Amino acid sequence: MSDSGDAARASIGLAVSTVIFALRADDGVADPAGPADPTDPTERAEVWLPLVRRIREPQCGRWALPGGMVSVDESLEAAARRNLAETTHLEPDYLEQLYAFGDVDRSPDRRLVSVVYWALVRPDEAERVTLGENVQWFPADALPELAFDHNLIVDYALWRLRTKMEYSAIAHAFLGDEFTLAELRGVYEAVLQKPLDPANFRRQMESSGAIEPTGGVVTGGRHRPPKLYRYAGDVQLVDAGPLTPRIPA
Template structure:
């Protein structure tokens, strides 16, 4: 930027968006990263994102950037936090609005597209060095996610349409990074009245067939609205 202020006296700055997308693969919590093709941080891994256009909202920009860079679209993104440290971007004053979401990776065909050479899932516990302040954003998103498990049904977004209670508990254990008591977990989940048992069962080797369940709500539910808190 040639000047720190525009002609009308307002300080010049850019607004960006960054997206933290979580999934579970092979029992491991992972986050989606892209490899940058342009400076700054050319060749470094980063979160999907970019600059907000002059005629679009930050919500629309986040969805557009995710679609353009990774081929993932038509998902619900929740606004996370605004990061605005003065020196977070070497190009100048850039304020980023971050978003996060949980997805079942099998529902999407991941493909690196505009401005990135690769797109891949990385274990949250073994992330490479990230561009900008993106590691801080990932850490913030993970903390928010773990907190929301206690009062929303956000964890269900990681599951297929039909799932077993063991798979549901497994998702919670992976996110929280701790073991949960099987009997207590199932009791709490079933008393929420948001699960419906199907007539189908999943067979896993010699183990007893496990009933498949579906989530009865069309979106993430705040459990306080049902008068329930589920501390894990």
């Protein structure tokens, strides 16, 4: 944090990028008759993310994480949100810093340091992403070769998502205000890629105090109507940065 220093005069570019995760059913483009609703998170959902195609050198044509340079008058998170809105029209509820990537040779052009964020968005938010030649969704586990070190970055973000899902309450960022336990369990199963026991899952969630019943139910299914839940306000997200309130000792 000391100022000046000769070496600093040659400027280092400062950029932000964001790994955006959403849950989508594997609708299978090769199977257009497929009945699956891509917005239904309960139907064997998977983790997807939107990428943008680079339209200039270097790495022109390659898919890359959305991002851009940081302005002098905006914070890192503000820069991430601005770039997200500009490139994908997304305004995620959950946005957390992931890591600062700063290897000397990570960009073949000029020296660039990228502070990378990761975001979680709900299906209805994901709908708003303007698709086209330049923006498209990809399944997180089967990405093409991306620009720069972005494959490494996505892998790291995926690891963080899965690790954090096990001890934190971030799953609700994929859901709306009200949800059934089956939907919540579907989020966990999609991210962790393994089936969970419905009975034990219910008890763990209820005893954690993270959720509370709204009183409503969902009718229309060919079975007993499930209760609706909402997240309790005092949910601890744990380590969403230095400003997160800590659990008292």
